[in-house]
Amino acid sequence: MAASSFAATSVKATVNGMVCAFCVQGIEKRLSKLPATQAVHVDLKQKVVAVEAKGGK
Numbered sequence: 001m002a003a004s005s006f007a008a009t010s011v012k013a014t015v016n017g018m019v020c021a022f023c024v025q026g027i028e029k030r031l032s033k034l035p036a037t038q039a040v041h042v043d044l045k046q047k048v049v050a051v052e053a054k055g056g057k
Protein backbone atom coordinates (compact mmCIF):
# COMPACT_ATOMS: atom_id res chain seq x y z
CA MET A 1 0.00 0.00 0.00
CA ALA A 2 2.73 2.44 0.87
CA ALA A 3 4.52 2.01 -2.41
CA SER A 4 1.41 2.42 -4.55
CA SER A 5 0.49 5.79 -3.06
CA PHE A 6 3.98 7.04 -3.73
CA ALA A 7 4.11 7.94 -7.41
CA ALA A 8 0.74 9.60 -7.92
CA THR A 9 1.50 12.69 -5.87
CA SER A 10 5.09 13.29 -6.90
CA VAL A 11 6.10 16.12 -9.19
CA LYS A 12 9.35 16.26 -11.08
CA ALA A 13 10.98 19.38 -12.43
CA THR A 14 14.23 20.07 -14.21
CA VAL A 15 16.31 22.88 -12.74
CA ASN A 16 18.99 24.04 -15.13
CA GLY A 17 20.56 26.53 -12.72
CA MET A 18 21.19 23.84 -10.15
CA VAL A 19 24.90 23.11 -10.41
CA CYS A 20 26.25 22.45 -6.92
CA ALA A 21 25.37 21.13 -3.50
CA PHE A 22 24.48 24.61 -2.23
CA CYS A 23 21.82 24.98 -4.88
CA VAL A 24 20.44 21.60 -3.87
CA GLN A 25 20.28 22.59 -0.23
CA GLY A 26 18.52 25.84 -1.05
CA ILE A 27 15.94 24.11 -3.19
CA GLU A 28 15.35 21.43 -0.60
CA LYS A 29 14.86 24.04 2.11
CA ARG A 30 12.42 26.08 0.10
CA LEU A 31 10.35 23.14 -1.01
CA SER A 32 10.29 21.44 2.36
CA LYS A 33 8.87 24.60 3.91
CA LEU A 34 5.81 24.42 1.72
CA PRO A 35 2.86 22.99 3.65
CA ALA A 36 1.93 20.61 0.85
CA THR A 37 5.38 19.09 0.56
CA GLN A 38 5.99 15.74 2.15
CA ALA A 39 9.45 15.02 0.83
CA VAL A 40 11.98 16.43 -1.59
CA HIS A 41 14.44 14.42 -3.67
CA VAL A 42 17.12 16.15 -5.69
CA ASP A 43 19.26 14.53 -8.36
CA LEU A 44 22.15 16.87 -8.95
CA LYS A 45 23.61 15.03 -11.93
CA GLN A 46 20.36 15.00 -13.85
CA LYS A 47 19.23 18.37 -12.50
CA VAL A 48 15.91 16.89 -11.54
CA VAL A 49 13.93 17.83 -8.46
CA ALA A 50 11.20 15.46 -7.35
CA VAL A 51 8.65 16.66 -4.84
CA GLU A 52 6.25 14.37 -3.06
CA ALA A 53 3.07 16.12 -2.13
CA LYS A 54 0.98 15.24 0.87
CA GLY A 55 -2.23 13.42 0.22
CA GLY A 56 -5.45 15.37 -0.18
CA LYS A 57 -4.50 18.49 -2.06
Ligand SMILES: [Cu+2]
Residues within 6 Å of the ligand: 018, 019, 020, 021, 022, 023, 024
Ligand atom coordinates in the same frame (compact mmCIF):
# COMPACT_ATOMS: atom_id res chain seq x y z
CU1 LIG B 1 25.07 26.21 -6.51
